[in-house]
Amino acid sequence: MVRLVGRLDGMPLAIELAAARVEALGVTELLGRLDDRLALLAGGDRLAAGRHRSLAAAAEWSYQLLAEAERRVFRRLSVFPAPFTLEAAGAVAGQGAVPAVLRLVECSLLVPPRPGPDGRSRYAMLETLRGYGAGLQAEAGEQDDAEVALAWYALRVAEQAAAGLTTIAGESSAVRWLDAEDATMGHVLAWAVEHDVDMAARLVTALVWWWLLRGRVAGEGPLLGELAGRAEPGSDGWCAAQLWLGWIAFDAADLPGALQRSAAIVDVIGDREPSRLLADCLGLQSFILSILGRVPQAAGCARRALSLARELGYPSGQALATNGLVIAANFAGDLDDAARLARQGGQIPDIPRGSARVCGYLLAAVLTEAGDLPAAEQACAAVLAQARDAGDLNNLGALLAIMADLDLRARRIADAAAHLREAAQIALQTGTWGTILNVLYLCGHLCAATGRPADAITIWAARETLGQQGGLAPSAEDARRKDDALHDARQALGPDRARAAEQRGAAMSMATAAEYALLLTAPDPSPPGAARLSGRERELVTLVAQGRTDADIAGQLYISIRTVRSHLDRIRDKTGCRRRADLTRLALSEGLI
Secondary structure, three states: OHHHHHHOOOOHHHHHHHHHHHHHHOHHHHHHOHHHHHHHOEOOOOOOOHHHOEHHHHHHHHHHOOOHHHHHHHHHHOOOOOOEOHHHHHHHHOOOHHHHHHHHHHOOOOEEEEEOOOOOEEEEOOHHHHHHHHHHHHHOOOHHHHHHHHHHHHHHHHHHHHHHHOOOOOHHHHHHHHHHOHHHHHHHHHHHHHHOHHHHHHHHHHHHHHHHHOOOOHHHHHHHHHHHHHOOOOOHHHHHHHHHHHHHHHHOOOHHHHHHHHHHHHHHHOOOOOOHHHHHHHHHHHHHHHHOOOHHHHHHHHHHHHHHHHHHOOHHHHHHHHHHHHHHHHHOOOHHHHHHHHHHHHOOOOOOHHHHHHHHHHHHHHHHHHOOHHHHHHHHHHHHHHHHHHOOHHHHHHHHHHHHHHHHHOOOHHHHHHHHHHHHHHHHHHOOHHHHHHHHHHHHHHHHHOOOHHHHHHHHHHHHHHHHHOOOOOOHHHHHHHHHHHHHHHHHHOHHHHHHHHHHHHOOOHHHHHHHHHHHHOOOOOOOOOOOOOHHHHHHHHHHHOOOOHHHHHHHHOOOHHHHHHHHHHHHHHHOOOOHHHHHHHHHHOOOO
16 A cells, blocks of 8 residues: 555545545556556546546646646656756756746646755656656657657766766765666666667766666666677677676676676777777686686786776776786785785775775785784775765675674674674675675684584585585685684584585575575574474475575475465464565574575
């Protein structure tokens, strides 16, 4: 009901008309049909004035009060999917938009302006009226022109904001500007992928720093995949899509997939004149190759990327390439050189603040591994505070994992658990499974330090199996550090229980292991409402925890999807586990997986 009223914009007439349809359709069916609300919500009180008997009639009555120029502006403004500024109205509706907007507010066809996340005043059109305006726009044959005008406006905003994101003074305001334009950017990018691939490529290039900062790159994967499929291989759009699909694969711990995409780009554009895209691609390759254990090749890619970036005057590319050299030196065991390079990267003139935070993160990681814990903690705390201030989810999860490692080394167990839990939550939100692997490794040490040997063995086994699946070469230092604690845990359990704990961890998916980490780091590790479940209910909870959909479960158990949902509703009532993630944690706590 709350969603239904929200979709109706809280309009009394719309709610009254919807109520008249509930008996025939039910609330859920009515909610599903609201995209055609103007036709659906017709009728009402036959004794009422005509304009009160349907939403379409009410909208039409207000529309007819306008002058023709104002009607045109109303139609054009219906293309906005979200609140917009007067500047945006002028860009889309053209000359005369400003006085027309004021008139539309007077006629209640626009909501009066309110400050957006960026502080700019923004006008809004109720969704119901927007649907009516879109219909009129289609009838008038103006839809394509309006979409094109909106796209050019969005591209101009995205490129101006992207320029601000690369400066120290402009990052905060640029991020808030794009936050305010979020729905418009999503709408325009989806339109551009279908209608104008070159514009889509420019938008992706402009928006990607914002996506990184907000931890949203993984969520754009389907759209980037569509862009890669529509664009001509080797074109700017194809290369941009492939590059960021490669970063998504890297963050998802799919190193072979990430390497394949980056190699495809180099194969296509490697012989062309130097470009920022090639420098970025080589930087990504260097990261991947180091983690795969191919360190000399990784260092070569990073040096080539650094040379290109310097030639192009590309500070962000220089930082990325330098970070590639840091990682290669770290994997080669030269921690002094890695620390020197990390400091050097942070001092590159004019690099974006996000790039500088990556340099700071790598410096903290190298100092931690080198055993210079006071310097590592000072570096990590400074960058962590900067990431929080900026809302930089891309770096925040990784920094929290470093801080948790420092906490564990200093025996600050409660702080370590809190930092690991927050890191896992952010990584789940952003899809950065590489951070999850670090969290799993450190959770094993947390469990070992708190007398939970079975949990330590289980989560280390999960981490090892998942790392191998992604082609991750384990760090010799990590293995040495873990060996003694793992030996003690096995001794405490005995061979049979230790083997069972290992098998449990090795069977976990990445998502299940992440939920397990949240369970292990919770202040109260007991799940909500662990009531006694029947055998069939325990079976269903297990299947949910294994990532099966309702349809998968129905097919496996030879029951209907409706029966599956009925069982799950009963389980939720018994346990209080409302989300599938809650059911996964219940299964983990009960030892069902």
